[in-house]
Amino acid sequence: MKTKNKIVIVILFLFALNEMRAQDPASSQFFFNPLYLNPAFAGTTKGARFGGIYRNQWPNVPSKFVTYNAWGDIYNPLFHGGLGLIAMQDVSGEGMFKTTTIGFVQSYERAIPKVVRLRAGYNITAINKKIDFSRLVFPDQLDPVMGQIYASKANPGVAAGKTFIDFTAGFIADAPNFTIGGSQVTNTVGYVMNHLTEPQQSVIGGNGTLPRKHTVHYTMIISVKGDGPKEKMTYISPNIIWEKQGNFTSSVLGFYVTKAPLIGGLFYRKREFANFRDSDAFIVYLGVKYEFSKTADVRFGYSYDVTVNKLSSNALGAHELSIVFDFKGATLFSKNMKLKRKHRKAVDCEDFGSKSLIF
DSSP, X not given: OHHHHHHHHHHHHHHGGGGOOOOOOOXXXXXXXXXXXXXXXXXXXXXXXXXXXXXXXXXXXXXOEEEEEEEEEEEEGGXXXXXXXXXXXXXXXXXXXXXXXXEEEEEEEEEETTXXXXXEEEEEEEEEEEEEGGGOXXXXXXXXXXXXXXXXXXXXXXXXXXXXXXXXXXXXXXXXXXXXXXXXXXXXXXXXXXXXXXXXXXXXXXXXXXXXXXXXXXXXXXXXXXXXXXXXXXXXXXXXEEEEETTEEEEEEEEEEEETTEEEEEEEEESSTTOTTSEEEEEEEEEEEEEEETTEEEXXXXXXXXXXXXXXXXXXXXXXXXXXXXXXXXXXXXTOHHHHHHHHHHHOOTTBOOSOSOO
């Protein structure tokens, strides 16, 4: 009977979606899912990349949230930037409620030497939200004594869904490099606005406006040389991410430490920036990088959200797995060397730092 009660709770939650203003699916490995964070990241490595993320949030809670994300991008000198594709499926209610998206991403880059390098990008996304009514159990189907399931008087149909178009735009600014004690330091700040037109997302009627999401992110990368000539470089990267969507606010503060082939990270996420009592989770990240050749490598990563809010005793945090393949130098229109030389002269400046926040 407990299981049936849980199903009823899930049903009531799903039907309440038409009056809720839910938040976008979260990702703890934000810089290993760059196009989802900011479309301006498309093409920033001056090569080709593709990757994916699997996230299982609150696995010990009924109707847990599972998210699948795949993305890829390539540098495009013809458009002075990058092109990319991103796809995602978010599943909740044991598969009863699904959100599927697929989007096209384009970015454009321009630099003012010794001043700033700017990248702007946009994302046009098709979103489908669907409720599978065939898997739902309604309250009038349950007998409080016998626990038997009867035929429901409700006739919602087999499934209900809605497809709509969504728009996202963002930019990234790189400051010139500088050196402290022999270590090179780079600074990058970005801003992105999701759901520009605030589309209606309700699948069963009512007010289902998808509120705009504002994201500000900042990254510093400190490159520390080793003592010996053959010792590999160490990268220390503090990061701050602030998000606001409707009445929901989230802040993430932490750092990555990279010394090939290992990558580690520790982050702290909270709901209100100024209220340190409103903690949500600590995020622990471990990763490894394997180089196939001088121009190709793959990164595997695992992170765990250690929940410290009111759900900490029951939710069991969140598990997240990621994989990223990176092919340096792969571009569209690679045979047009004249165009590539012209573009390189216009936008590639040695006084700026890393073109990617994925080390």
